[in-house]
Amino acid sequence: MTPQELQAFIQQGENAAVEFKAMPVRPETVAREMVAFANGSGGMLLLGVADDGSCSGIEDxxxxxxWVMNIARTLVTPAIAVTCEILELDDKRIGIVTIPKGKDKPYQTGDKYLIRVGSTNRMATQSELMRLFQMSGVFHYDSIPVSNASINDLNMAALDSYFASYGFEFSRETEEARRQLLINTDILTSAGEPTVGGLLMFGINPTRYLPQAAIMFAHFNGTEIDAELIDRKEITGTLPNQVDAAVAVMKNNLLQPSTIEGTKRKDTTFLPPDKVLREMVVNACVHRNYAITGSRIRIFMYDDRIECISPGRLPNTVTVEKLRSGVSYASNPVLLKFMDNLRYIDRLGRGFPMIFREMRQLGKAVDVYEFGEELRVVLPL
Structure with missing residues (x-):
């Protein structure tokens, strides 16, 4: 970092990615800042800078x-690798501590799990802590029981059809044998309650208990979200039904204008291939974070693009670049298993690379990026 860049950071003030600390400061305070940044998207701690942006500097x-490295190793659990650069600004030495996005979330100091909210830190709520554990792979939300649901909320005809492909006559088994089979396949917990994954795959009405498990589709007559609304649909049901319905709705809303050139009809608008649309929806349904209860998958269709917005960030070690190269991840291994068995997806990490490859061959670029607690996939039209 140059002195000019450091000055620009200081002038911007504290924010979600930058924190000031005048010296001296307690090690525990620095550890809390490291934990909050590591549990989020990373950040930068400027030592020797007061809250008002004035530079007091550091002595040694x-x-x-x-001292900084010792804090990162001994007061943060698990230990985190940070960098510390000393830069001189206006005859004052400033410590620039860079904390990366954590790969082993959640991090804690003492008994505190902290997250960054705006320019401040606060204790993670139960749901936020649950999502941090889920991102680390220690805990999977799709394997937990659904409160108040029972085996009566499962579609026996769908279970019959699924198990028939494996040589089981599910409906002919004894009640105890059926129950044990559902437990062994993660459709029920050991206590006999439907799991989140089991209900999403074989439930009669999954959104009765999981209202976030739906897809909202909207087609706009323009390029911005405030444009005239052409069509709007709420897509519910099991995940296989949602995938099929979402692809059908998109195809019904995609117009294919054409013109006559000579004796042939030529399309004048580019449309993504069906398999690209399908893979985009499958990935959103299988990998979204169902622990985020206030948000659904949204598919927005504009004149120039389709946006698929899926609640939840990528797991700790996965980046957008890794998705492009075929790195697979299992935020919801129960869902992934059943969607794989039903031939909606495979576990070889070929989904996203196929999307990028197909669109690249047609001369189009796909944009994939994280925005807040969401993953967005943008297909051009």
Whole structure:
């Protein structure tokens, strides 16, 4: 970092990615900042800068760097790798501590799990802590029981059809044998309650208990969300039904204008291939974070693009670039297993690379990025 860049950061003030700390400061305070940044998207701690942006500096550059590294190793659990750079600004030495996005979330200091909200830190709520554990792979939301649901909320005809492909006559088994089979396949918990994954795959009405498990579709007559609304649909049901219905709705709303050139009809608008649309929806349904209860998958169709917005960030070690190269991840391994068995997806990590490859061959670029607690896939039209 150059002195000019450092000055620009200070002038912007504290925000979600930058925190100021005048020296001296307690090690526990620095540890809390590290934990909050690591549990989010990372950030930068400027030592020797007061809250108002005035620079008081640090006294001993060498000892400060060692002090910072010791905090990251001993007061943060699990330990985190940070970098510390000392830069001189207006005859004052400033410590620039860079904390990366954590790969082993959740991080804690003492008994505190902290997250960054705006320019402040606060204790993670139960649901936020649950999502952090889910991102780490320690805990999977699709394997937990659904409160107040029972085996009567499962579609026996769908279960009959599924198990028939494996040589089981589900409906002919004894009640105890059926129950044990559902437990062994993660459709029920050991206590006999439907799991989130089981209800989403074989439930009679999954959104009765999981209202977030739906897809909202909207078609706009323009390129912005405030444009005239052409069509709007709420897509519910099991995940296989949602995938099929969402693809059908998109195809019904995609117009294919054409013109006559000579003796042939030529399309004048580019449309993504059906398999690209299908893979985009499947990935959103299988990998979204169902622990985020206030948000649904949204598919927005504009004149120039389709946006698929899925609640939840990528897991700790996965990046958008890794998705492009075929790195697979299992935020919801129960759902992934059943969607794989039903031939909606495979576990080889070929989905996203296929989307990028198919669109690239047609001369189009796909945009995939994280925005807040969401993953967005943008297909051009």
């Amino acid at each position: 550059a060498a000892s400060t760097e060692e």
